Amino acid sequence: xxxxxxxxxxxxxxxxxxxxxxLGILEDIVIESPSGLIKYILIRFSGKISQNHKVDDKGRVxxxxxxxxxxxxxxxxx
Numbered sequence: 001x002x003x004x005x006x007x008x009x010x011x012x013x014x015x016x017x018x019x020x021x022x023l024g025i026l027e028d029i030v031i032e033s034p035s036g037l038i039k040y041i042l043i044r045f046s047g048k049i050s051q052n053h054k055v056d057d058k059g060r061v062x063x064x065x066x067x068x069x070x071x072x073x074x075x076x077x078x
Contacts, residue, residue, distance in 0.1 A: 005070055013075045015043050015063075022046055026075050027060050040064045041077070 007029055015023040024046040032039040042060040049055060054062040065077045 010070055010075055013073065015075045015077060018076060018078050038065065038068060
């Protein structure tokens with residue numbers, strides 16, 4: 001049986017790229033229905049937000065991802 005993570009286990013964790021760059025804190029996950037795949041994540045960005053970043057109405061960066069994994073108390077995205 002594969003290990004499954006609950007959304008509440010990921011929210012509030014630091015988010016990093018696979019290269020190790022810290023992006024910020026994971027605030028929410030948007031899941032596509034009915035496939036159940038993650039559509040994008042919302043990050044409270046730790047760096048400067050540029051005009052190239054898509055931002056929601058709460059100031060969180062909207063980050064489309066190809067994959068996500070949780071390891072050592074952090075979230076890694078690609």
